[in-house]
Structure formats: C-alpha cells, structure tokens
Amino acid sequence: MLPALFPAVLTALAAIAGVVIGRFWETRSEIGRHKRDRRVAAYENVCGHYFEIRERIRKLSTTVPSSVESYSARTEVLEMGAKWNKAVATVWLHSTADVCRSLGELDHRLTESVHRALDRRYSWDEWRVERQFAEEGLEAFLEAVRVELRRPPVPVRLRTFSVEDLESRIRDEQARR
Known part of the structure; x- marks a missing residue:
C-alpha cells in the first residue's frame, strides 16, 4: 500500500x-x-512641474524688477518651487544615481534661471535664449531616465529654434531702438 x-x-x-x-x-x-x-510617475511629475515652473519664471522675467507685478510673479515662482522640490525629493528617493545627478543639474539650472530673472527684464526672444540653459538640463534628465528604464535611445530636443538666429533677432531689435 x-x-x-x-x-x-x-x-x-x-x-x-x-x-x-x-x-x-x-x-x-x-x-x-x-x-x-x-x-x-515621479519622472512624469518632475516633467510636468518643470514646465509649470518654467512658465512662472518666464512670467517673472518679463516683469519690471522691483514692481508689484514682479513681486506677485516672484511669489508664484516660490510657491511652485515648493512643489518642484517635492518632486525632486521623490525622484531622489526612488531613482538611480545617474538620474539623481542629472536631476540635480537640472535643479541647479532652474535655480540659476530664477536668479537671473529676478535681476532683469527679458524680451520674448531673450527669454527663449535664456531658457535654453534649463532645457538642456531637462533633455539630459530625460535621456538618463530612458537609460534607467531600459528604453531605446531617442534624441530629446526641446528647442525648436537656433540660438544664433534668436541672438541675431535680439541684436537687430536693439539696433532699431
């Protein structure tokens, strides 16, 4: 049995x-x-907040420094900065070292843009040149994220203009004044 x-x-x-x-x-x-x-989700959140804060920095950069509008725009940037910092901290908690490094560089570039926007008023073309510094940081961040997620490489390019063309337009505009 x-x-x-x-x-x-x-x-x-x-x-x-x-x-x-x-x-x-x-x-x-x-x-x-x-x-x-x-x-x-954390990466998507960073990208969404990047465009929100970039728009608020643009608004700040087009106001006359030390004006009421400038103060209001500065307050908006600072409020959005708190959301941005939360998104950055979330990525730091859940991501790889390479993505964290590229995000740290992007954060630094955005902070520099805020400081420059506080100091002067930009024309539209000048702002488009100015924001390139931060956009290059976002491009590097997106490329690092794609590597981490094992996605095929895709050339990420946010800028649809030539900086040289914009700088030429700015010089022409200033010469007309």
Whole structure:
C-alpha cells in the first residue's frame, strides 16, 4: 500500500511546491512593477512641474524688477518651487544615481534661471535664449531616465529654434531702438 501512495504524495508535494514558487515569483514580479511604476510617475511629475515652473519664471522675467507685478510673479515662482522640490525629493528617493545627478543639474539650472530673472527684464526672444540653459538640463534628465528604464535611445530636443538666429533677432531689435 505504501508504494502506491508514494507517487500520489510526491505529486501533491510537487504541486504545493509549484504553487509556493509561483506565488513567490508573482509577488516578486509585482513588487518590481510597482517600483517601476512609482519611478515613472515621479519622472512624469518632475516633467510636468518643470514646465509649470518654467512658465512662472518666464512670467517673472518679463516683469519690471522691483514692481508689484514682479513681486506677485516672484511669489508664484516660490510657491511652485515648493512643489518642484517635492518632486525632486521623490525622484531622489526612488531613482538611480545617474538620474539623481542629472536631476540635480537640472535643479541647479532652474535655480540659476530664477536668479537671473529676478535681476532683469527679458524680451520674448531673450527669454527663449535664456531658457535654453534649463532645457538642456531637462533633455539630459530625460535621456538618463530612458537609460534607467531600459528604453531605446531617442534624441530629446526641446528647442525648436537656433540660438544664433534668436541672438541675431535680439541684436537687430536693439539696433532699431
């Protein structure tokens, strides 16, 4: 009787082991997907906040320094800066070192743009040249994110204009004044 039960017991143990191993593997895969989804959401959040804060910096840069409008625009930049900092901290918590480094550089570039916008008033073309500094930082950040997510390389280029053409237009405009 025992030899007849042996194959049945062995089959039952194999089935139980298969279920346990399968459940373990499924949980492990689900945790990996969840972590990836959190990182992707954090990256999307950074990109959205980048464009929001860039627009507020643009608004600040087109106001006369020390005016009421400038003060209001400065307040908007500072309020948006708090959201930006939260988005940056989230990426720092969940991302790789390369992405964190590129985001740190982007953050530095945005901060520099704010400081320059506080000091002077820009024309539209001057602002388009000025924002290139930060846009290059976002391009590098997006490229680092694509590498981390193992996505194929895509040349990311936000600028649709030639800086030389804009600088030429600025010089022409200043010469007409």
